[in-house]
Amino acid sequence: DAKTTQPNSMESNEEEPVHLPCNHSTISGTDYIHWYRQLPSQGPEYVIHGLTSNVNNRMASLAIAEDRKSSTLILHRATLRDAAVYYCILRDEGLSNSGYALNFGKGTSLLVTP
Amino acid sequence: NAGVTQTPKFRVLKTGQSMTLLCAQDMNHEYMYWYRQDPGMGLRLIHYSVGEGTTAKGEVPDGYNVSRLKKQNFLLGLESAAPSQTSVYFCASSLAVGHLMNTEAFFGQGTRLTVV
Numbered sequence: 001d002a003k004t005t006q007p008n009s010m011e012s013n014e015e016e017p018v019h020l021p022c023n024h025s026t027i028s029g030t031d032y033i034h035w036y037r038q039l040p041s042q043g044p045e046y047v048i049h050g051l052t053s054n055v056n057n058r059m060a061s062l063a064i065a066e067d068r069k070s071s072t073l074i075l076h077r078a079t080l081r082d083a084a085v086y087y088c089i090l091r092d093e094g095l096s097n098s099g100y101a102l103n104f105g106k107g108t109s110l111l112v113t114p
Numbered sequence: 115n116a117g118v119t120q121t122p123k124f125r126v127l128k129t130g131q132s133m134t135l136l137c138a139q140d141m142n143h144e145y146m147y148w149y150r151q152d153p154g155m156g157l158r159l160i161h162y163s164v165g166e167g168t169t170a171k172g173e174v175p176d177g178y179n180v181s182r183l184k185k186q187n188f189l190l191g192l193e194s195a196a197p198s199q200t201s202v203y204f205c206a207s208s209l210a211v212g213h214l215m216n217t218e219a220f221f222g223q224g225t226r227l228t229v230v
Contacts, residue, residue, distance in 0.1 A: 036219075041224075042223060042224070043204050043206075043221030043222055043224050044157070044204070044219075044221050045221065046218035046219065046220075093211045098159060098162060098170075098172055098173075099147070099163070099164045099170065101147050101162050101172065102147075102157075102206075103159070104149075104156035104157040104158070
């Protein structure tokens with residue numbers, strides 16, 4: 001499976017934008033870029049995903065580099081509730097490997113301060 | 115809409131005891147997964163199922179068995195619990211890849227298992 005690299009931790013002030021980077025230099029053509037987050041003592045929850053084009057939803061934006069070797073999750077105004085571990089995951093949707101299971105790394109622990 | 119429900123939420127077992135963790139989803143999802151998460155780590159895949167009556171091994175299957183007799187339920191069994199199986203267990207489900215709708219995975223709240 002293609003791997004992703006994320007910083008171990010990041011810190012942000014409340015109501016400021018947050019840019020969470022992810023490197024995936026070995027990404028394949030059928031890999032979708034997924035982001036999930038895990039709030040303390042909860043299961044992971046879906047944030048956003050994309051293939052080539054930038055994506056926006058009510059939670060966040062996903063900016064994908066033109067060569068697809070990196071991406072950035074953007075939280076437009078961080079709140080205290082956004083403090084979580086953010087996982088950048090490549091999901092190969094052209095190959096039924098492990099039932100398309102998400103392969104979680106250690107993610108980025110985001111601290112939001114008032 | 116309950117989503118993914120895991121039972122129980124907490125359990126303490128003695129070494130050698132057996133137990134079954136139940137995962138139920140009400141979204142008519144084809145795919146279901148069991149993960150474990152150890153402190154400071156990401157989730158690791160134990161077993162998965164791509165449909166009723168089918169199961170397969172994931173990354174860390176040893177010491178666990180699974181069954182999916184009904185589409186909405188995915189059971190994880192520990193036949194003889196060991197302290198190394200102390201962990202938080204998460205179940206997830208999703209629509210099949212290729213479905214027209216979003217195939218995001220939905221996770222349960224977790225089962226915290228301690229083996230002493």
